[in-house]
Amino acid sequence: MNIHTIFALIIFVLTYTIFVTEKVNKSIAVLLGASFYLVLHFIPFDDAVEHIDINVILLLMGMMLIVKITEQCGVFEYVAIKAAKAVKADPTRFLIALFFLTAFFSALLDNVTTVLLVSPVTLLLTTQMEIAALPFIITEILASNIGGTATLIGDPPNIMIGSAAKLSFMDFAANLTPVVLIISVVTVAILLFVFRKSLVITQENKERILKMDESKMIHNKTLMIKSLVVLGGVLLGFLLHGIMETEPSVIAVIGACALIIWTNEDMEKLLQKVEWDTILFFLGLFIMVGVLEYAGIIDALADWMIRLTGGQMKTTSSLLLYFSGIFSGILDNIPLVATFIPVVKLVGAGQAAGDLAPLWWSLSLGACLGGNGTLVGASANVIMFGFAKKNKVPLTFISYLKYGVPLTLLSLVISYAYIMVRYY
Helix, strand or coil: CCHHHHHHHHHHHHHHHHCCCCCCCCHHHHHHHHHHHHHHHCCCCHHHHHCCCCHHHHHHHHHHEEEEEHHHHCCHHHHHHHHHHHCCCHHHHHHHHHHHHHHHHHHHHHHHHHHHHHHHHHHHHHHHHCCCCHHHHHHHHHHHHHCCCCCCCCCCCHHHHHHHHCCCCCHHHHHHHHHHHHHHHHHHHHHHHHCCCCCCCCCCHHHHHHHHCHHHHHHHHHHHHHHHHHHHHHHHHHHHHHHCCCHHHHHHHHHHHHHHHCCCHHHHHHHHHHCHHHHHCCCCHHHHHHHHHHCCCHHHHHHHHHHHHHCCCHHHHHHHHHHHHHHHHCCCCHHHHHHHHHHHHHCCCCCHHHHHEEEEEEEEHHHHHHHHHCCCHHHEEEEEEEEEEEECCCHHHHHHHHHHHHHHHHHHHHHHHHHHHCCC
């Protein structure tokens, strides 16, 4: 390891420490770290820009704009009260329903879109119940990543793996849905136990909510109809994006532009509502992880793994699962998966496609589930981190670790047992 690589690692660790301790705003920390890399020429500017995942940035911006317009009509308040009444204003039932609904939509759409749509409803409902929002925000983070693991389109790493291994939507669903369901049930049971003291509502509040008329929450029916038409079209586009051969980000931007024009929205006021803090954080993070990739650090880790396993399929599958699971909580899982795809192909050279499949499932489970480890492990986590801070929910990087790390390790252990039993 040369001095250049050592300094690259030092800057990364220092930057990570600064925003983990929250002494400085997380976006400022990563932008400063990325700027140091650029001013010290750790990576050429053009290469740094190429590491920015524009699909993630545009998807975030498009969906944020749609959500900001939609929330003005009161539809989220309507859904919140309707949902509260459906579960009889019972916080325990709501937590269970929230987990499985978030997981379901994360599998069918993607986890970023799902949390952008569900988070306003979550906050409104907990406010109406007068209970702590923290358990439900954490539940939503965990469910979005677990649910997104089940399908080809649920999480970006799966799209990359599917493309490289020529695996279909049904391949992912058939091989990963069983273990995702097991992990979901175990996770919900643990969350109910951990948060049992917070899932309490007074009888007075319960009766008040059950008597509320949700229809009175809609104060602009025309805007609601327009927003739901566009939102429905965007969600349909997400489901068909593979057939259309169009990135979800493009569909989201088209939907946002269409809704802005249709509703004659004031663009200047609308842009002030966009969570630029989250978008800037992603820009800086993509560049910083790109430097680690450019410096060969991630490749070196992959080479080390090949030497350690000696090319043995069963050992490689286990190491892929745990390695990608642990490091996805620290780094971004997209470049991590991009690095390990050729590793899997190299290890599986000369193997039949069926024999190689367990390696792909191990990589997918590790990369997607590992995102639950920290608040920067997945795009959905970062969005919810920013959402919580904006709405004064007491969620910090450190406080989340006591939930994220144990549950992630448990999900990896369950995944390991599943891989071993089913494929070996």
